[in-house]
Amino acid sequence: MSLLTNVMDHSLDDGYAEATARKAAAGEGGLPRTLRAKLGLAAGLVLAALVVTVGAAQARVAAPVVAKEREELIDRIGRETDAADELEKSVDELRDDVGARQREALKDSGGSGQADLVGVLSGAVEVHGPGVKLVVDDAKGTSDGGDANPRGTSGFADTGRVRDRDLQRVVNGLWESGAEAVSINGQRLTALSAIRAAGDAILVDNRPLVPPYTVLAVGDGKGLKTAFQDSADGVYLHVLQESYGIRTAISSEDELRLPAAPSVIVRTAQPITETAQPQAEKGTS
Template sequence: MCGMSQQHPGRSTAPRPARPDASMSLLTNVMDHSLDDGYAEAAARQHAEGRSGLPRTLHAKLWLATGLVLTALVVTVGAVQARVDAPTVAKERGELVDRVEEDTREADALEERIEKLRRSVSARQNEALERHGGDKGALTALLAGATPVEGPGVELVVDDAEDTGGGGDGPRGDSSFSDTGRVRDRDMQRVVNGLWAAGAEAVSVNEQRLTALSAIRAAGDAILVDNKPLTPPYTVLAVGDGRKLGTAFRESADGRYLQVLKESYGVRYGVSVREELRLPAALSLSVRTARPAGTSSP
C-alpha cells in the first residue's frame, strides 16, 4: 500500500541502550590512550632506526665507563676520608666536652667560695654590730636584720591571677601594664610598707630578709628583692602581734589596695595568723654609721 512504511519482520524499532560508560567518554579516552601519539610515533621511529638510550659506538662506551669509574672513585674517596676523620672528630668533640665540664666545675667552685666569703663577711658585720651596739646592741641587730628572728606574726601569700589577661583602669593608674593580673614590684612595695606601718618588727619575702636598705624592683616580669629574682607565689612573713598586725594591715590603705587588686584583677592573696615564725638573717648587710641631727661630726 502506497504511503505506508514497511517494517521488516524480526527487526526491533526500539532505541539501543546506551553504554554505561557513555557519560565518561573523556576518562575512557584518557585511560585507553595514556601515551600521547607523538611520543608513540617517536618511540616507533627510534626502534625502526635501531637507536636506543645506551651508547653504541666504542668511543661513547669508553666515555660512559670513564664517568662511572670517576663517580665511583669520588664516592669511595669520600667514604674513606670520612672513616679516617671520624676518630679525629670524635677526639676533638671529647676534648671540648671535657673542657666544658672542667670549666663548669671551676665556676661552681668559685661560686661556692664566693658564697662562703659572703657568709663570713656577713657574720663579721653582725658581730661588729652586736659588739659596738652598746646596751641596745640586740635591738640594733634586730632592726638591722643582722640576726634571725623567731616569734608570732602573720603570713601573707600573694599570687598572680589565674587568668592574667585582664585589663582596664584601676588603682594601679597605669594603662601600660600588658598583663594586669600579674603582681608587680609596686604591689609588693605597698604590701611590705603596709606591714611595716601596721607594726611588723621583721619582714621577709620568700625567705629574703628585708632591712631598711632593701629594694624591691622589677626586671622585666620578674620581681627582684635585693637584686635576687623571686617567683610567685610570694610568701611574706611579718613578726609581731599576729592578731593586731593582721587587723591593722587589713584596715590600712595598703590592705584595701590589695583587696581592690583581688576584686578588679583577680590577684590572689590570703592572710593568716601564725603562732611561731622564723625569719633568717639578711644575707647582705651594709654597716653604716649615723649621728643625731644637729650634732657635729666626730
C-alpha cells in the same frame, strides 16, 4: 580471582611493554652502542668511583682528628665546670665569713639587748616568732602578655597582675602596722631592700620572684593582722582583690621563721662636729 590471576600473569603493564618495544625498534634506550658513548659511560663510572673513594678516605683520615677534638672539648668543659663550682663554693664561704664578721661587729656595737635588736632590725640575724602570713597572687587566667607598666598615679591598672608597686605598698603597710621583720618568698627585706619591676617580672634586691608572693611578717600576730587590714595599704589590697580579681589570703601565725638577709652592709653614722661643718654653714658676723 580473575583480577588476581590477570595481575600475576601480566606483571608488566601492557603500556610499559609497548613503550619498551617501540624504543628497542627505534634503537633507543639500553646500553650505548657506539665506542665513544661507551668510553664516556666508562669515564663517568670511573670518576664517580674516584669521588666516592676519595671521600671515604678523607672521612677515615679525619675521623681520629674529630674524635680527638671532641674528647678535648669534653675535657675542657669538665675542667671549666669544676673551676666554676670551686669559685661558687669560695663565694659561699666568703659570704658566710662576711656575715659572721658583720654579726660580730653588731655584737660589739653595744649591750647584748641592743645588739640583738640591731641584728633583728638590720636583717643580719634570722628571727622567729608569731606574726602574719600574707599570700598575694595574680588573678585567675591572667596571661603573661598583659600590660607591663607599673600602676599609674591612680594606684590601679586594667590587668589582674600583681605589680612591684603593689608589693611595695604591702610591705610598707606591714612595717607601718608594727612588723619587726619581713620577707617575700623566703628573701629577707632590710632598710636598703629595693622592690622593682623588670618587664613583667618583680625583682627584690635584683632577684626575680614568681607568683604567688608569700609575705611573712614577724610581730604581734592578731594585732598586726588587724592593724594592716585597717590601714590604707590594707584597703588598697582589698580594692585590688574586689576590682581586678587579685587573690589574697592573710592569716595570723603562732610561729614564723625568717632567714637572715644574704648580704648586710654595716654602716655607722657620726655626728658632725663644729670643725667639720662647711664654712658656709657657720655664718659670719
